[in-house]
Amino acid sequence: MDLDELDRLWERHPAWRLLRARNAPLVLSFLGRHFIDENRGAVAAGQLVSALDDHLYAVHRIEPERYTQDASDYIDDWSSPESGWLRRFYPAASEEVHVEATPSLEKAYQWVESLRARAFVGTESRLQTLVDLLRQIVHGSETDPETRIAELERRRDAINAELAAAREGRFAVLDDTALRERYQQFSSTARELLSDFREVEENFRTLDRTAREKIAGWEGGKGDLLAELVTSRTDIAASDQGRSFQAFHDFLLSEGRQDELADLLGAVLGMPQIGAERRLRSVHHDWADAAERAQQTVRNLSEQLRRFLEDQVWIENRRVMELARAVEASALLVRDTVPRGDELGLEIDESGVTIALPFERPLYAPQPDVVVDSLPAPHTVDETGLDGLFAQRFVDTVRLAGNIRAVVPPRSVAALDDIVGLYPVEEGIAEILGYLSLADDDIAVEVSDGEMTIAYDDVEGEPRRVRMPRVMVTRR
Known part of the structure; x- marks a missing residue:
């Protein structure tokens, strides 16, 4: 990164602006716990103000002169466009303002968390994870059938050898250090995944906002706008981020996967040597909630398209009715005016209109079945009748x-x-x-x-x- 890019980030990025703020400890301690640690989505602004008021009361008992503004003023300041740490909006079917954390708040909170000293830093499990990822990349992209078969046979032989050793009572068990190391990696990855969902949701929300702006200022035909919006929606669904998110969402919605995750988390929490957090017991439900919020943002885009079509149809129908009423009004104005001389009038060929009444039509009469015999009798065949065919x-x-x-x-x-x-x-x-x-x-x-x-x-x-x-x- 060059100096100019760092200058722009230092001046404009909300996460860096938060780290430079005078009340950054208050913002990170309250919003980080309320939204990130507890994985909350959007909450009502009044509910958040009440929670901040309780938090400030606890702070003022220790430091009365610190953070003297009202809780509502803090929330308004943190959700302003100049700060960008909270997003204010009106959800569907609600008249109360709601707020939710932005990805910038999550980035700043994660960076501050990374500054904390760690008593234990595991490296062996991460190295094994890297090796497994390299194996998946190499073997997953292999197109030679012989190479794939050789790799599968190698893995089969290793599994058979491990089964034979286990039947004899010889198998390796992870010690306490290896267990804690892998749990630390799991906990970190689980939190990073929740953070990634918040950023994916923000990207989908940007697409939704862009679509609303196009709809508000569009002056062309419906087909062109729909083609552009559907193309944008298809592009984000076909992107690497969209495909990865959809694959994760489908994986997580599997009932078998959810049961497996619940059983594994329950087993981990029951290990006394790990000291697992109770909150991680339901982390797979937090993943599902975060994924559902991202999906809801995409559904909002589809809802905008439907409303746009309904509004356009209503406008066109209204225009048709206005034209029809204008024609009726013009006809009423000239109905008593009889054209004279060479004035413009209406000429018809007949003095009346032919009227056909439905009951004047004859009733249906079924016709008798007709038997068609296309074969002539043998004695009526003319032997010379085929001469005309040869004369063509x-x-x-x-x-x-x-x-x-x-x-x-x-x-x-x-x-x-x-x-x-x-x-x-x-x-x-x-x-x-x-x-x-x-x-x-x-x-x-x-x-x-x-x-x-x-x-x-x-x-x-x-x-x-x-x-x-x-x-x-x-x-x-």
Whole structure:
């Protein structure tokens, strides 16, 4: 990080601003315990003011001259945009202001907590966690089937060896130091996960606020706005953060996973050598609550889209009603005015409107079944009736296209009667229709203004003439 970036963070970031504040100990001690340690979501502003008043009473018993402002003034100051440690909002179906902690407060609180001296710092369990993560990265991205099979067989052999040793009563048990080390890592990761949920919720809330701003200032069509909002919602759901959050949420909602977590936490709390915190017994419920708050923010975005569509439909229906009433008012104004002379009036072809009454239609009468026998009797078959099929004439459209290419150069136009004059009709009117049905890549047949007459001999040799619209043939 360069000097300019650090200057901006020092001046603008709410977490750094909190660390520089004169009443930072009060903010971190009260808000950190109330929201972060107890994993609370949004609470009513009056309830928070009452809790702060009790906290200040306990502080004033020891230091009467410290923190002399009212509790409500402190809450207003901490939730102002200049501070940014609390967020004020009105939840749905509530008329009371609610406040909740921001990710900046959580970052500052975690940093201050990291300054506390630790009597025990575990390293072995974290090293094993790092090695396990490396194994998951390497083996999870392997695409060679032989390599995957070899790794699975190695793990199977190790498990079989461990099973054989356990059956003989030989197995390693974690000592008290290893247990405390792993519990410390679990406790730290569990709290970090709750902090990450608060930041994910803030990112989703930013998307919701952006959508509200777009809806408030949108002047175009509904389709364009919906396409943009749905794209933004899809982008955040398809991002690494969105996919990871959804996978965690699905994992946590599994009933089997919840039962397993509850059993494991209960077993850990029962170990006397660890001294586990009672609050961690329900940490999986805290995870579920934090994930639900993030999901609720996403549902708010969908609710905004639904309200936008309903408002647009209401506005359009209102406009239609205004136009209909304007037409009715104009009709009432001119109903007694009879146009005279050449004034603008209304002309109709008939003096009345044809009325068709529904009951004038005849009732339905079922028709008798008709038996169709399509096979003629054997004695009525005409042996010479098939001769007409063999007398059919075939029009070669390839030959007609060749005639056009021989007469009309590329990128030129010619009339059909000129082409027929050079290549007389041989197959009668069917050949002329064949010219009209040509649709090759380099030939286009179009009908234009005017008429033309084509002379030809029919299949019997009789001279014929056909008058038709003027047809132009174009070579592309």
